[in-house]
Amino acid sequence: MATRQTHQTIETVFRIEQARLIAGLARFVRDVGLAEELAQDALVSALSEWPKSGVPNNPGAWLMAAAKRRAIDGMRRNKMLERKHTEIARDLDDERDSSVEQIEEAIDDDVGDELLSLLFVACHPVLSKEARAALTLRLIGGLTTDEIARAFLSNEATIAQRIVRAKATLGGAGLTFEVPRGNERNERMASVLEVIYLIFNEGYAATAGEDLIRPALCAEAQRLGRILASLAPNEPEVFGLLALMEIQASRLATRTAPDGSLVSLTEQNRARWNQLLIRRGLAALERAESLGGGNGPYALQAALAACHARARKAVETDWKKIAYLYGTLSKVMPSPVVDLNRAIAVSMAFGPEAGLKLIDEIAQAAALRNYAPLPAAKGDFLFRAGRLAEARIEFERAAELTRNEREKAFLLKRAAACGG
Amino acid sequence: MRVMVMVKATKDSEAGIMPSTELIGAMGKYNEELINAGIMLAGEGLRSSAKGKRVAFDGASRTVIDGPFAETRELVAGFWLWQVKDMAEAIEWVKRCPNPMPGPSEIEIREVVEFDTDFGEVLTPELAELHQRNRDKTEGH
Numbered sequence: 001m002a003t004r005q006t007h008q009t010i011e012t013v014f015r016i017e018q019a020r021l022i023a024g025l026a027r028f029v030r031d032v033g034l035a036e037e038l039a040q041d042a043l044v045s046a047l048s049e050w051p052k053s054g055v056p057n058n059p060g061a062w063l064m065a066a067a068k069r070r071a072i073d074g075m076r077r078n079k080m081l082e083r084k085h086t087e088i089a090r091d092l093d094d095e096r097d098s099s100v101e102q103i104e105e106a107i108d109d110d111v112g113d114e115l116l117s118l119l120f121v122a123c124h125p126v127l128s129k130e131a132r133a134a135l136t137l138r139l140i141g142g143l144t145t146d147e148i149a150r151a152f153l154s155n156e157a158t159i160a161q162r163i164v165r166a167k168a169t170l171g172g173a174g175l176t177f178e179v180p181r182g183n184e185r186n187e188r189m190a191s192v193l194e195v196i197y198l199i200f201n202e203g204y205a206a207t208a209g210e211d212l213i214r215p216a217l218c219a220e221a222q223r224l225g226r227i228l229a230s231l232a233p234n235e236p237e238v239f240g241l242l243a244l245m246e247i248q249a250s251r252l253a254t255r256t257a258p259d260g261s262l263v264s265l266t267e268q269n270r271a272r273w274n275q276l277l278i279r280r281g282l283a284a285l286e287r288a289e290s291l292g293g294g295n296g297p298y299a300l301q302a303a304l305a306a307c308h309a310r311a312r313k314a315v316e317t318d319w320k321k322i323a324y325l326y327g328t329l330s331k332v333m334p335s336p337v338v339d340l341n342r343a344i345a346v347s348m349a350f351g352p353e354a355g356l357k358l359i360d361e362i363a364q365a366a367a368l369r370n371y372a373p374l375p376a377a378k379g380d381f382l383f384r385a386g387r388l389a390e391a392r393i394e395f396e397r398a399a400e401l402t403r404n405e406r407e408k409a410f411l412l413k414r415a416a417a418c419g420g
Numbered sequence: 421m422r423v424m425v426m427v428k429a430t431k432d433s434e435a436g437i438m439p440s441t442e443l444i445g446a447m448g449k450y451n452e453e454l455i456n457a458g459i460m461l462a463g464e465g466l467r468s469s470a471k472g473k474r475v476a477f478d479g480a481s482r483t484v485i486d487g488p489f490a491e492t493r494e495l496v497a498g499f500w501l502w503q504v505k506d507m508a509e510a511i512e513w514v515k516r517c518p519n520p521m522p523g524p525s526e527i528e529i530r531e532v533v534e535f536d537t538d539f540g541e542v543l544t545p546e547l548a549e550l551h552q553r554n555r556d557k558t559e560g561h
Contacts, residue, residue, distance in 0.1 A: 008508060009508070009512070012508040012509055012511070012512045013512055015505075015509065016457070016509065016512055016513070112456075216505075219503055222458070222503070223457075223458035223459065223503065224458065225458070226455070226458035227456065227457065227458040230455060230456045230458075231456075253534075276461060276462060276501070277461075280461070
């Protein structure tokens with residue numbers, strides 16, 4: 001019994017240490033796949049030694065020392081000391097006799113840098129978005145392949161293969177495992193943010209009754225965002241994304257009705273919005289703005305979310321500010337969907353006619369040709385303008401386009417309310 | 421899941437004895453680790469119960485009781501709110517905390533009730549309607 005408990009303790013310790021361990025090892029051996037294997041080997045050593053010796057005071061440093069010893073042995077065996085690895089080998093020799101304390105110090109010095117570098121590697125643009133998300137959850141989030149598969153409604157074999165391929169691709173890409181600088185850093189950071197937000201949205205899209213690992217993706221993405229914020233404390237968009245996720249997550253409990261249907265923002269019970277997350281989100285947004293990043297795409301989306309979060313009642317929503325923010329967002333991140341949202345905000349701020357004027361321009365966009373929210377919004381503007389016969393046609397068209405049964409029923413109800 | 425991690429009071433904390441510079445430093449470092457790991461949502465230290473109040477409820481009556489309160493070991497001297505994967509992770513993080521008191525002390529970990537998962541079954545359509553009514557009222561419809 002005691003051994004089983006010890007094993008659980010060791011596995012939990014490993015899960016906490018894993019990301020830092022792999023990060024340090026990846027830079028050491030310049031290979032993510034090998035780093036992960038070495039970390040696993042260190043776990044195996046811990047499982048055999050700690051039950052006898054007890055969990056060491058600094059388990060992270062212990063695991064790192066064990067993994068590095070193994071890395072050195074392996075490299076010597078593979079005669080990698082010659083040729084291009086001479087330089088690494090010199091480092092290895094220097095480190096060969098390092099005590100746990102020295103490694104501990106080194107970890108404290110470099111860990112931020114190494115973890116950031118691992119995050120950049122896991123989100124490397126040579127990989128597909130799906131592979132980036134899977135690898136990030138595996139290496140930094142510490143999720144198992146099975147958990148990732150369940151989270152993405154996939155199967156374990158597919159995800160395992162995706163991760164293996166991703167590691168092979170990275171292995172062949174000749175990466176330096178240094179944190180990129182300048183322009184490259186900006187591009188690579190954009191990729192990291194995109195992956196974290198993708199993970200968040202996958203969790204956000206989860207519906208009631210699904211495997212709980214799916215909604216847990218939101219918490220995982222928030223955690224990644226918070227870690228990234230501590231690693232890159234001067235990047236405004238990091239805080240913009242963090243703010244966006246914290247504020248959106250503040251509404252997680254209220255966005256679905258007990259029957260599983262989605263509850264719109266204006267219909268949600270605001271008393272149950274998580275005020276702590278809202279405050280955290282607003283603080284992160286403030287930080288993004290004070291770093292001069294108020295006009296970044298994530299900061300703008302966070303500012304939009306903040307407008308709703310600040311309104312105690314739906315009727316108090318500052319639609320003028322929302323319309324203005326969408327206007328700015330459409331300049332930095334042009335998209336017909338952003339324009340549609342802007343039209344909706346304009347209609348709320350300045351009346352349905354103002355919205356109708358905008359929506360007819362947007363309706364020309366090819367991307368929105370079969371997009372149900374477009375006729376749904378237009379139907380709403382027309383309805384509010386008292387043009388019921390035209391509204392009815394738009395609602396019916398939207399009902400035809402949507403694939404969501406509940407939404408379809410809702411739209412047909414609105415069509416029926418137009419009389420006719 | 422979220423957990424509330426409570427540092428229990430001791431004779432020292434109840435006597436209003438402030439932590440040593442050394443402990444404050446160690447706690448600061450520990451808090452930094454919690455933040456860097458992305459798990460810390462909130463955390464505060466509390467003044468001794470001598471400065472606290474209790475409100476006792478009995479039917480319609482409300483009686484205010486002044487501190488300090490007895491049963492020191494049951495009192496809370498500080499707390500965190502963490503977001504962790506499971507209880508095992510919370511336990512591991514608590515073990516890493518420097519002893520928050522000069523003498524023997526205790527930290528208690530409690531799970532936060534999550535509305536979605538814990539009330540999913542209990543939230544009947546009638547209760548949902550009640551929520552709807554409350555919503556209408558709060559929004560002045």
